[in-house]
Structure formats: C-alpha cells, structure tokens
Amino acid sequence: MLRLCTAANLPEAHLLLHRLMHAGIEARVLNEHAQGGLGDIPFTHAYPEIWIMEAADAPRAREIVREFERAPLSPDTAQCQACGEFNPQGFEICWSCGKPLSREP
Ligand SMILES: [Zn+2]
Incomplete structure (x- = not known):
C-alpha cells in the first residue's frame, strides 16, 4: 500500500476514489471515520487519506490527482x-x- 494524497474532506476523498477505481486503480480511503464524533482529535489528524494498493499504479494515480486538483469540487x-x-x-x-x-x- 502506498499513500497517494490527503483529501480536504470526505466527499472529496470519495470523489477521488471513484475516479481512481474508474481508471482501474485499486484504492482505499483511510481515516474515513476519524471525522465527526471524535471532538478531541485535532482536525489536521482527521483528513481522509487516499491509499493505493499497488505502488506501480502511483504515476497514473498521481496524474488523476493532478487532474482532480485542476477541477476542484463543485459546491x-x-x-x-x-x-x-x-x-x-x-x-x-x-x-x-x-x-x-x-x-x-
Ligand atoms: Zn445515502
């Protein structure tokens, strides 16, 4: 497993995950349940992280992240x-x- 990036929020993490899966890259969101309910955990520790299963997918996955960042989440x-x-x-x-x-x- 390889940590790909950190998402700003959970919907963004899942949108990115959706795009990675669509490209055939096996990925997971970690820290998914760190947000909400755990009031005393600092916010910076609760950002959802995107991990990919195969390090060989990293170049392609990073390209998808870059693309994603160019077109930020619509409100x-x-x-x-x-x-x-x-x-x-x-x-x-x-x-x-x-x-x-x-x-x-
Ligand atoms: Zn629902």
Whole structure:
C-alpha cells in the first residue's frame, strides 16, 4: 500500500476514489471515520487519506490527482434521500449507503 494524497474532506476523498477505481486503480480511503464524533482529535489528524494498493499504479494515480486538483469540487452537491449524506456532483449512487441519488429537476 502506498499513500497517494490527503483529501480536504470526505466527499472529496470519495470523489477521488471513484475516479481512481474508474481508471482501474485499486484504492482505499483511510481515516474515513476519524471525522465527526471524535471532538478531541485535532482536525489536521482527521483528513481522509487516499491509499493505493499497488505502488506501480502511483504515476497514473498521481496524474488523476493532478487532474482532480485542476477541477476542484463543485459546491453543487446532491443530498442522499435515503441517508442524508452529501455527495459530490457527478455521483450517481450515494458513497455512503449505495442508494441511487435522485436529482431535483
Ligand atoms: Zn445515502
């Protein structure tokens, strides 16, 4: 496993994860559950981290991160009707519960 980068927040981490998986790169979000509920952990220790399984994927994965940083997360998010989590624009299913996201017209 290799740590690829640190995301600013959880939706961003999952959006990045989604892109990596789409490119066929096996990746995980660590620190996922460090945010919220643990009031006495400093915020800087709770940023979600993206790790990739294969170090050989790193050059490609870093390219995806660079691309991601060039097009930062849109403030438009879709709230999941099922669990209430906010999902980045472009998600079709909720990252949290896996239900399809319905969009308001
Ligand atoms: Zn949900």
